[in-house]
Amino acid sequence: MKAAVYDQNGGPEVLRYAEVPDPVCHPSGVLIRVEAISIEGGDTLNRARGALIEHPHIVGYQAAGEIIAVGEKVTHLRVGQKVATTNAYGSHAELRAVPARNAWPIPDGYDPRFASVIPVTFGTAHECLFDAGRLKAGETVLVQAGASGVGVAAIQLAKKAGARVIATASSDERLERLRPLGLDHGINYRLEDPIQSVMRLTDNKGVDLVVDSVGGPTLQASILSLGYRGRISMVGAAGREPMVVDVGSMMGGNRSLTGVFLGAEITTDRVHNMIQTLIDEAARGDWTVVIDREFPLREAAAAHAYIESRQAVGRVLLIP
Ligand SMILES: NC(=O)c1ccc[n+]([C@@H]2O[C@H](COP(=O)([O-])OP(=O)(O)OC[C@H]3O[C@@H](n4cnc5c(N)ncnc54)[C@H](OP(=O)(O)O)[C@@H]3O)[C@@H](O)[C@H]2O)c1
Incomplete structure (x- = not known):
């Protein structure tokens, strides 16, 4: 071959x-x-x-x-x-x-x-939002790198679950393409400070959940974007920089950070069936x-x- x-x-x-x-x-x-x-x-x-x-x-x-x-x-x-x-x-x-x-x-x-x-892209987003992230309707989620494969899936899944969705990307044009998928607020991190923008959009409360597939310095920004009892699903290293974070910044707000690796659980019945459901739903037109x-x-x-x-x-x- x-x-x-x-x-x-x-x-x-x-x-x-x-x-x-x-x-x-x-x-x-x-x-x-x-x-x-x-x-x-x-x-x-x-x-x-x-x-x-x-x-x-x-x-x-x-x-x-x-x-x-x-x-x-x-x-x-x-x-x-x-x-x-x-x-x-x-x-x-x-x-x-x-x-x-x-x-x-x-x-x-x-x-x-x-x-x-679907399997890795939507499966990972689903794990980040609902298993590790425990997302509930009415909460606000920040998707770092919203235009990424995982980001595009996370925006749709979060929106359909009744969340308010904020995402970051490196250009306005990329953010525009995310709006039809359910993006409520886009942050162009080349033009604005993402932490300040999150705080402005949330009346200084911060978000309930961050899906972070970028890592590096972005992970520290994710921590500082969290509200009280906010959670981070840490799932990737797209930024290709060392993960140096101030762990002390987790404590005051009772914040938590959970690593997500789909591969470790992909053969379990739980994840296998979740992925089949996502494929069936996509075939019905639920997911773009x-x-x-x-x-x-x-x-x-x-x-x-x-x-x-x-x-x-x-x-x-x-x-x-
Ligand atoms: N743990 C797991 O189970 C699991 C599963 C799936 C994926 N992942 C990981 O999640 C990450 C994202 O995967 P993906 O498939 O969604 O990636 P992707 O579709 O290739 O998108 C990556 C995005 O990250 C952003 N980015 C920020 N800094 C970057 C840099 N220095 N170089 C390149 N891109 C950069 C870019 O968007 P902007 O330019 O808009 O910022 C880019 O579009 C990867 O590290 C992947 O290994 C992990």
Whole structure:
């Protein structure tokens, strides 16, 4: 098969389009012919500094496509079925083998391009808001990097849960694109101080919950944006800077900070079923999957470079 591979960590230019051996279907797994690859923020971080499991390494968490082989121990999936899949690596390829537990059937008629985005992107946002974040109707949530993949999902899920939604982004144009998804107030952090803006928007009370996928200095700003008993779901490092925070600033307001790692619980019944529900709801039209741009798989390097230029709102796909 063809895949986008690399031999060492680095910038997008390390990705090369190459012929590699086909993956083998495990007795407890499925093999899919990939139709769409959703490039995750974690994929770009892994390319830059993650471990190379294989040589050459194929990066990537999410891909959707059609099952072409089913392991002998798998009884609930069948050849010909369309599924969305996740795994620790291996999405940037024409074929993909995953444990059957990491495959979610796509309802008939729902475009696999959209389904490819849901498990990690919407699943993570759901964990941040409702499991770690304990969000309730009427609360105010701040979504850092609202135009990111996780951000676009978090805005929609929070709005539908009855929250007031504030989000940050690096331009007014990016914030404008979030309004139809449920954004109530946008903060362009290049033009205004996000903490002051949050306090102005909340009558100096601060927000109830922050979803922070940026980290670095942004995490300290998240802490200082919290109201009394405010919570932070800390879920990423898109800013790629060290996480240095003043932990003492948590105490006075009885604030809390919870780390979220979807991968640790994705095979539990709770999270597996939550993701299937999100896919089914998206297929019914409850969620908007924002696809900013598509690239052919052979142009994976250009796709990663485009993401890192921070022009994309929502997801960028690769199509084999
Ligand atoms: N723990 C988990 O289970 C889990 C699951 C999913 C994702 N994540 C993590 O969450 C983070 C976001 O993922 P994603 O898929 O939503 O990312 P994404 O779609 O690639 O978006 C990242 C956004 O972060 C903002 N950003 C701020 N500083 C940046 C910088 N220095 N370089 C690049 N972008 C920067 C950019 O928006 P602006 O320009 O508007 O600021 C950018 O659009 C990643 O670190 C990812 O690994 C973790």
